[in-house]
Amino acid sequence: MKTPVFEEFDPASDCDCPGCAHWRRVNPYSPAWGSSRFGGHPAARRTLVVATAAAATLGAGHAVPALAAPQAPARPGIPAGDEPDTPQGGKAPLHGPGGRPAQPAATVATPATTRAEIIRRAREWVAAQVPYSMSAYWSDGYRQDCSGFVSMAWQLPGNEWTGTLAQYGTRISKEELQPGDILLFHNPADPRKGSHVVIFGGWTDYTHTYYLAYEQTRPTARRQATPYAYWSHTDRYVPYRYKGLVAGSGTETSGQQPAVAEGAGAVGSAAAYPGPSFFGPGADNPYVTQLGRLLVARGGARFYVSGPGPRWSEADRRATQAFQQAQGWSGARADGLPGPQTWRLLTTGQGRDIAPAAPPRATGVAGPPSPRAPAFPGRGLFRPGAQNTYVTQLGRQLVKKGFGRYYTQGPGPRWGEADRRAVEAFQRAQGWRGGAADGYPGPETWRRLFA
Incomplete structure (x- = not known):
């Protein structure tokens, strides 16, 4: 088929707002039902349409996603x-x-x-x-x-x-x-x-x-x-x-540089660094599994309760940070996100291993175990119209963390604007912006909130 040609025109009948729909029913044969004298909707005055060699009329095909709630x-x-x-x-x-x-x-x-x-x-x-x-x-x-x-x-x-x-x-x-x-x-x-x-x-x-x-x-x-x-x-x-995708090293965001001499162990061949987008919250791929196994081999097993697996977790971040700190790095250079230098040291067997955990000091009284974040129940439970116990649990934790100023009452089990604004404020406090701070909790928001 030929590449379509796009044109602009002003068809009043394209508007689906309640006012225009009403005038179409009342006076369907009037050429002016969508005009301003009948209160026509101004959104109908600048509509983008496509004409193809195979189609001479509008309205065929599928509805535009934003206008097609039933679909x-x-x-x-x-x-x-x-x-x-x-x-x-x-x-x-x-x-x-x-x-x-x-x-x-x-x-x-x-x-x-x-x-x-x-x-x-x-x-x-x-x-x-x-x-x-x-x-x-x-x-x-x-x-x-x-x-x-x-x-x-x-x-x-x-x-x-x-x-x-x-x-x-x-x-x-x-x-x-x-x-x-x-x-x-x-x-x-x-x-x-x-x-x-x-x-x-x-x-x-x-x-x-x-x-x-x-x-x-x-x-x-x-x-x-x-x-x-x-x-x-x-x-x-x-x-x-x-088709033009190649393996290559991305830009190292943490500015890592080795601060200690390389270890004297056997040196292997470094695997190509896949890039920073493969690691961090939301990542789920085989490179995360490979990273975890390399970290376990270098003394990071204590950070993993299960796994390692393909989904990025706090265990991966903490183990990576421990390995980076073992090289003498600190601050932004030990942020827990692997860059090319971290990856090279791990895949070649170079650098220092993660130091074993220090034994706990004897106090005579065993302290309570560290609390763990409850499992994330899923995004669909935190949307307009949602009503469940997880919304209440979320709201109470937001209040506990100091983000309760948006609640005039509650929190309660029905999701509302107060919940969304409180979540957005918490996400922005993490340094997130744009779509990452939309006010709807995801797995990482949930983990940080309950950590």
Whole structure:
């Protein structure tokens, strides 16, 4: 099929607000029912539509996710507003200063990149709050819609659309998904209706029902926990992996440098560092398991009650930090997140092992065991309309931690705005911003709150 052409016009009949729907029923043949003299909705005056060679009318195909609550997945308590309305532009070259198209590439190319670089570029647009547009181009030359966002993150030579992105990737399974891969839905019958693409940022929990999605949507680029595969048309989203993906070392965020001489043990061949995006809250991949086993072999077994496993945990962070401190590092250099230097020392058997735990001082009285955080019950229990004992438990812990100023009464079992604002305040106190501080507790928020 041909690449669609997008046009703008002003169809009053496209508005689905209650006022416009009422006037359509009262006087369906009047050309002015949606005009201002009948109180027509102003949102209907600037509607983006797509025309294709195969379709001559609007209304065919699937409904736009943000407007189609009945088609949303049956997930109690999930706000429908989390689904974006994402019309997209067509295939186009990169755009330079002043909106002038750059010289298009002669052939299809897949420039080499790493997972860490893909996630880093996606985060830049999220941090810059790049506004959504299917016709505007950001300063880097990429179109500000969902497919332009992926073209930018994959560093493609031009602006692709959902109908062409698949040629740059290899289809994979859900179990193979890793940060930097994409979930793609292209609706060939009517690309504007439902077509969308997001970047996979990692699983949020061991159930693999939610993941961190980086996406370009209205009003701006965002990073948000999203049900797998996506809010609407979930059975049509297909995972793809970029063909130009290579193994490489990402940027070390902790600024680690060895402060002690390397150990005299046997030196092996260092495995390639997969990148910082594979480690930290929400990470779930084989590299986390490999890291844990290496740490156990270097004296970190006492930090693990079970495992190690593929899901990042506080045990992984504490064991990594203990290994870093054993090298003489401190402060930001011993943050518990493995960088290239930490990874090299572990995979080659170099550096100092983790020191054994100091024996407890004899006091004659055995102290109580350290409390452990209760298991996270799941995100679906903390949404508008939710009512359960976990909401009460959450609220009471927030009050205990000093975040109870939003409660005029309670806390109680019914989720409310006071709960959301208290959770958001706690998340911001952790230094989180944007989608990471949305006021809805996830596994890491829960762990820190009850730790």
